[in-house]
Amino acid sequence: MYPRYKYRRRTQLKRFAWIVLVLATLWTAVEVFFVRKALDHRAETPIELSSQRIFITALHWNNEPILRTHWNKAIYELVQVIGKDRVFVSLQEGGSFVDDTKGALRELDFYLGEIGIRRKVVIDDVLHTDILDHRPADVEPGWIKAANGTLQLRRIPFLAKLRNQALEPLYELLEKGETFTKILFLNDVAFKTSQIKALLNTNGGQYAAACALDFAKPPAFYDTFALRDSEGHEAMMSRWPYFRGRESRQAMKKNQPIPVKSCWNGAVLMDAAPFYTAVDRFAFRGISDDLSLHHVEGSECCLIHADNPLSQSRGVFLNPAVRVGYNASAYGIVNPPGSAPWLNVFDIVRGSWENRIRRWSWTDYFVRSKIAGRLQKWASDGRRRNEVGADCLIDETQVVSWNGWAHL
Numbered sequence: 590m591y592p593r594y595k596y597r598r599r600t601q602l603k604r605f606a607w608i609v610l611v612l613a614t615l616w617t618a619v620e621v622f623f624v625r626k627a628l629d630h631r632a633e634t635p636i637e638l639s640s641q642r643i644f645i646t647a648l649h650w651n652n653e654p655i656l657r658t659h660w661n662k663a664i665y666e667l668v669q670v671i672g673k674d675r676v677f678v679s680l681q682e683g684g685s686f687v688d689d690t691k692g693a694l695r696e697l698d699f700y701l702g703e704i705g706i707r708r709k710v711v712i713d714d715v716l717h718t719d720i721l722d723h724r725p726a727d728v729e730p731g732w733i734k735a736a737n738g739t740l741q742l743r744r745i746p747f748l749a750k751l752r753n754q755a756l757e758p759l760y761e762l763l764e765k766g767e768t769f770t771k772i773l774f775l776n777d778v779a780f781k782t783s784q785i786k787a788l789l790n791t792n793g794g795q796y797a798a799a800c801a802l803d804f805a806k807p808p809a810f811y812d813t814f815a816l817r818d819s820e821g822h823e824a825m826m827s828r829w830p831y832f833r834g835r836e837s838r839q840a841m842k843k844n845q846p847i848p849v850k851s852c853w854n855g856a857v858l859m860d861a862a863p864f865y866t867a868v869d870r871f872a873f874r875g876i877s878d879d880l881s882l883h884h885v886e887g888s889e890c891c892l893i894h895a896d897n898p899l900s901q902s903r904g905v906f907l908n909p910a911v912r913v914g915y916n917a918s919a920y921g922i923v924n925p926p927g928s929a930p931w932l933n934v935f936d937i938v939r940g941s942w943e944n945r946i947r948r949w950s951w952t953d954y955f956v957r958s959k960i961a962g963r964l965q966k967w968a969s970d971g972r973r974r975n976e977v978g979a980d981c982l983i984d985e986t987q988v989v990s991w992n993g994w995a996h997l
Contacts (some may be wrong), residue, residue, distance in 0.1 A: 604995070612793070617938055624937050628930040632910060634790040638671045641789065643784075644769040644861065646679045646755045648748070650775045652777040653688035658917060659779035661697040663900075668706050668781045677762065677769070678708040681755040684716040718991045733878055734837060735997055744987040744994040745875035749889040752873040757862060765924045767874040769861045772976035778855040778913040779920040788858050792846040796860070797899035799846070801911040803855030807922040808936060811915065814909070815853035815890040816985070821980035824946055829932055829940040833948060837907075842941075846906040852978050853890035855913040863897055876976060884997075887981035895978035960984060 657695040696712040731746040791799035803811040809827035818834035825833040830841040873889040915919030986997040
């Protein structure tokens, strides 16, 4: 009896395994079909760039190659489509020293002037080493004392200050009665005018902010620091479909505008209204210095969405149809020629099942709990403090170094 029972049991298990395998295969085939069909869909872009007034701003540091091969030309073409009376370009160079970024930007400044584009291109000769060689005698805003007793300049407040400086012409023009409808923030990425138009049309033009998807080494996307899904999670994986949150994940698979809490990812269009209507000037910022001493950090490009009064009412979206690259190779891979999809069948199958298995087997609860505990400890010292960008926080402390930035 016992051997017969054991044989029957083994047969049932084999049958069950085959049923599961067949169902999984069918499920995968159907999923691949619908994802590929969604990738073939091209969203309409009825809103023209020339119908908007766009303020373009960017920071540049040690990125001459992409400027000379792609960025300068892309900006030159974009501003002409928008129209010289409807665009302003504000560029901030941050003390480049390993290449001729300064020279590349001076060339762009010249050519923009040749076609009558209003602009402000700031070339900064102050290097990181110059700043670090003149540390303050005591702690000042933006500086913290490290465990070894040295004063360190925090990276995020430093970047926030540069971004705010690049926005100064926006307010100078406001004093003259001129306003803009959109602000386009760009990283040092390869892009095309048609992609900025597609970004403008994200979610039918209804958004507080719309972001591209950026790549440096495909298939992994680049900007994990600022991206948070619809539930406030960091991206669960660097490959498609990236997200843990169901709403973001499903929109990614449908190739639709993806609702997120925050994004940056190479190119961002923001409704300009909050920059004009806030009681206190709406600006980039870092978390407070004393919170950073609890070994937490948050990107200024994430915190801006947490602070934006329009984020809740109009939404923040990532547009998967707008894919930019930090080099020519990356851009070409995620923007294949013709009508070829940027994801193949293997990418879809692997990504879908890896995402599924990760969601079933791993949680970020403990990571988020650790950050929440540090935030609570900081907030409960009697000063009644609050950080609205809690979803932006990660377990790091970042400081400026001579060649970029470093962890403490």
